[in-house]
Amino acid sequence: MKKSGNILIVDDNRGVLTALQLLLKPYFDKITVLSSPVTLPATLREDTWQAVLLDMNFTSGINTGNEGLYWLHEIKKQYPALPVVLFTAYADIDLAVRGIKEGATDFIVKPWDNGKLVETLLNAAQNAPASGKKTATTPASTASSMYWGESPAMQQLRMLVEKVAATDANILITGENGTGKEMLAREIHALSARHRKEMVSVDMGAITESLFESELFGHVKGAFTDAHADRPGKFEVADHSTLFLDEIGNLPYHLQAKLLTAIQRRSIVRVGSNMPVPVDIRLICATNRNLSEMADKGEFREDLLYRINTIHLEIPALRERQEDIIPLAERFITRFCKQYGKPALRLDNAAREKLMLHPWSGNIRELEHAIEKAVIICDGAFLSAGLFQLQRRNEAPEMPAASTLEDMEKQMIRHTLDKCGGNLSAVASQLGITRQTLYNKMKKYGL
Numbered sequence: 498m499k500k501s502g503n504i505l506i507v508d509d510n511r512g513v514l515t516a517l518q519l520l521l522k523p524y525f526d527k528i529t530v531l532s533s534p535v536t537l538p539a540t541l542r543e544d545t546w547q548a549v550l551l552d553m554n555f556t557s558g559i560n561t562g563n564e565g566l567y568w569l570h571e572i573k574k575q576y577p578a579l580p581v582v583l584f585t586a587y588a589d590i591d592l593a594v595r596g597i598k599e600g601a602t603d604f605i606v607k608p609w610d611n612g613k614l615v616e617t618l619l620n621a622a623q624n625a626p627a628s629g630k631k632t633a634t635t636p637a638s639t640a641s642s643m644y645w646g647e648s649p650a651m652q653q654l655r656m657l658v659e660k661v662a663a664t665d666a667n668i669l670i671t672g673e674n675g676t677g678k679e680m681l682a683r684e685i686h687a688l689s690a691r692h693r694k695e696m697v698s699v700d701m702g703a704i705t706e707s708l709f710e711s712e713l714f715g716h717v718k719g720a721f722t723d724a725h726a727d728r729p730g731k732f733e734v735a736d737h738s739t740l741f742l743d744e745i746g747n748l749p750y751h752l753q754a755k756l757l758t759a760i761q762r763r764s765i766v767r768v769g770s771n772m773p774v775p776v777d778i779r780l781i782c783a784t785n786r787n788l789s790e791m792a793d794k795g796e797f798r799e800d801l802l803y804r805i806n807t808i809h810l811e812i813p814a815l816r817e818r819q820e821d822i823i824p825l826a827e828r829f830i831t832r833f834c835k836q837y838g839k840p841a842l843r844l845d846n847a848a849r850e851k852l853m854l855h856p857w858s859g860n861i862r863e864l865e866h867a868i869e870k871a872v873i874i875c876d877g878a879f880l881s882a883g884l885f886q887l888q889r890r891n892e893a894p895e896m897p898a899a900s901t902l903e904d905m906e907k908q909m910i911r912h913t914l915d916k917c918g919g920n921l922s923a924v925a926s927q928l929g930i931t932r933q934t935l936y937n938k939m940k941k942y943g944l
């Protein structure tokens with residue numbers, strides 16, 4: 498029988514550890530046991546793992562299970578795709594359900610049934626990406642810098658992503674502009690067995706109709722005037738990898754059939770050839786449009802929609818997950834402070850409030866840009882509300898558009914001077930700069 502890779506068992510009862518080592522020996526290549534979770538992070542780094550069996554109650558006498566949940570969290574932060582099975586001494590369904598919500602794959606109640614325990618662990622190990630190769634324990638931080646956030650909607654999305662990333666199911670990602678659809682596609686690719694090859698992206702909104710076939714399916718030399726050599730299309734380039742079709746809702750109706758044929762047949766034919774070339778791709782599509790509504794109106798082929806949305810992931814708008822605004826902003830601040838060689842800046846209270854109240858119609862992209870501008874302009878230790886000139890949709894800009902950073906800074910100072918009736922102390926404080934810096938800048942810009 499083929500064994501199921503490496504398993505790590507954490508439990509503070511040595512008798513349990515010994516029993517499980519004996520029981521699981523025929524099923525796993527390597528069984529490592531830890532009687533304390535303290536060394537768990539280091540042990541995880543030492544090898545690749547297909548599953549972890551994690552006790553929930555470590556501190557004798559305090560059987561709240563919180564310590565188990567804490568360690569579950571720690572594992573999932575670093576290794577989101579690694580299956581974790583919870584092991585609990587009590588049939589504490591609430592706790593187990595909480596664990597499942599927080600990313601555990603399954604749970605086993607003590608005293609356990611041997612057959613069921615083996616089955617549960619083998620199932621979990623099978624769900625590790627890449628049949629249990631390195632991806633199972635590739636730290637999330639190396640996958641991408643995507644921040645999931647604390648909101649229930651994003652946590653739920655994360656759970657779903659961890660389940661489906663390792664499969665080859667076609668995925669449709671929807672969400673408003675700037676919600677992170679492409680970033681999510683990259684995250685899924687990074688968590689999948691296909692991550693060794695780069696994901697191939699195509700912006701369907703940017704492809705001209707005349708180039709559609711050649712871009713996606715390639716061409717052979719002489720197929721048309723400019724076809725000076727054979728050239729593979731994106732489908733072939735993405736062979737054994739992920740093909741990301743962004744803005745799929747912008748694909749004209751008559752071209753949708755051609756895309757459908759390629760997906761259905763799992764092969765393409767280069768323009769000017771009649772030889773089908775098989776392709777093995779995982780398809781992820783994204784759009785900010787409502788494809789079901791488009792299908793109802795006859796603007797999007799229903800059969801294509803059915804093909805591409807085996808799994809549908811909807812990213813909520815940023816305004817619908819307010820609790821994620823400040824943590825995201827703080828991540829961007831750290832990143833841009835490093836990028837622009839600034840000391841670690843912090844948001845002051847008024848700025849926090851302003852960011853929380855803004856509707857962010859441009860979602861995370863808008864927030865990212867707002868933070869970048871504020872970090873560049875800020876001179877003090879705090880990012881103040883005045884540094885965020887946020888514009889609401891359908892509202893005249895607070896200031897006319899500026900073409901360069903200096904223009905922008907000049908306009909921002911002029912605008913704040915007007916707003917504060919020329920009170921320089923108020924202007925300096927609103928902009929988060931010292932009076933001296935304000936004088937210098939006013940002099941520089943002739944204000």
Ligand SMILES: Nc1ncnc2c1ncn2[C@@H]1O[C@H](COP(=O)(O)OP(=O)(O)OP(=O)(O)O)[C@@H](O)[C@H]1O
Pocket residue numbers: 642643644645672673674675676677678679680681743785861862865
């Ligand atoms: N969860 C996240 N954590 C950190 N940064 C994010 C996250 N989501 C999005 N971003 C950042 O926000 C910006 C927009 O993200 P992305 O391009 O993935 O959005 P999109 O939904 O595909 O946008 P569009 O609809 O315009 O194509 C990017 O710079 C990305 O780095």
